[in-house]
Amino acid sequence: MPRVIMHMDMDAFFASVEQRDNPAYRGRPLIVGSPPDQRGVVCAASYEARKFKVRSAMPSRTAARLCPEGIFVRPRMDVYRAESARIMAILQEFTPLIERVSVDEAYLDVSAHFTEIPAADLDAAIEAARPMAAEIKRRIRSEIQLTASVGISSNKFLAKLASDLEKPDGLTAIKDSEKIAFLRPLPVSAIHGVGPVTAQGLQALGLMTIGDLQDTPGAQSLESVAGSFATRLRERAFGNDDRPVDVSDERKSISAENTFLTDTDSRPILRTALKEMALDVSQTLAKHGLGALTVQVKVRYSDFTTLTRQLRVEEPVTTERDIYRLACFLLARHRLVTSPLRLIGIGLSTLVDPLQKQLRLPI
The missing domain is CATH 1.10.150 (DNA polymerase; domain 1)
Structure with a gap:
């Protein structure tokens, strides 16, 4: 059976949802994120704003300088998650083998649709997948009123590369026999x-x-x-990638961050932020019935230098208290608060079933 992989990527998802819901934003440079008079970053930018080199993760003040006519709107994550669920439901109608990468991006293994094509004729299977990709795009446009770009090839690397080539609203296939020549000039x-x-x-x-x-x-x-x-x-x-489409729905990590309005090294302010984030991630752990074996802290300084430090514990942490304690331990052990911080964050990974045992700090 030939291996045929698709990569579906929504076009400027957050910004496109806002432009769909508010006609006044259509055709205008729209920037989803914190307003430029506050400390924060860009979450997404419409294609009109991208012409001014505005991009995600850019400080909002920089985006406003690059795009003075930009319209800033705060993100509505609940709305984006709801729309994402509708999009993923459409994809499920084509194949159950879906790896959801983020709210607006997924890999699909559609190989089972082409069992009648010999495995040696991989190019024919990739071309045969074009109508299916076109139908996925049509369904998303019709039912969600948004556009998506889809790439088709023999593996995840090439499929993702293909989906990026003709954005927005693209549909590109990279044949296996042409992949080496296709890649050469890039x-x-x-x-x-x-x-x-x-x-x-x-x-x-x-x-x-x-x-x-x-x-x-x-x-x-x-x-x-x-x-x-x-x-x-x-x-x-050489266009080779043997990674399978991962259909597991297990959480790989959980994180929370706080960007301060003013850079600070105030211990009371930092402790308060850490406690709030520890509560946030511990509630997410509880919701999914998980514990974490790896705890990470992230700091960003005034010059945007970003550092992360982590530790692995023997027994899973689950509580706000333990997560907060380990985060403070990491900050102190690595002397991370040597100057005012722009951002601080807590991350949890190596997520496992929780065990009711007492936590021991590593020495």
Whole structure:
């Protein structure tokens, strides 16, 4: 059976929902996030705002400077989650093999629809999936009044790459027989996992395009820049990716953050923020019947330098008190509050069934 993977990605999801619900925002540069007169960041930007180089995670003040005519609206997460549920329900009608990556993005394994096509004729199966992708897009447009971009290929890496190529409202297929030639002219940054630092390191070695990576013998020469990612980097350069579509609905992590209106190193303010976040994440743990074996703290300083530190415990934490205590322990042990903080956060991962045993702090 040929392996056919789709990647569905909503177009500027948060901003598009706001433009759909408020006609006055349509065709206007819309920025979803904190207002520019407050400390905060951009959650999403409409395509009109993106023309001014406004992007998510950018400080709202910077976005306002780049796009003076931008309209700022606060995010309505409950609305976005509800719309996401409707979209995922549509996808479920096409296949139960869905990996939900975020509220607006998912992988679909649709291989079972093409069992009559020989496995050796993978290109034919990928092309045969086009009508299904078009129908998914039509259903989302008709029932949700939003547009989505869909990529089709033989694996997750190529399917996601394809969905990004013709946004918004795109439908792109990358045939397996054409993947190496297709990838050659693309910049190295097109490979998922290659961030700005890795890209700069590769470029310093004269590796500007994916074709340059293809022409580099072995992965060892890439280890000085990419480290343990070097082997996977070379595999991606040839369009190879054996990751399955993960259909488990288990939570992988839980987190909460607080961006302060004014940078602060006040211990009472930081303790209050930590207690509120510890309560937030502990309630999420309780809702899903989980405990956490890994606790992480995140801090961001005035110059936007961001640090994270974590520890692993032997027995799962579940309570607000224990999460708060471990977060304070991490801040103190790593001396993270050496200057005023712009942001502080708590994250939990390695989520497991909770055990009713006493927590012991690591030494």
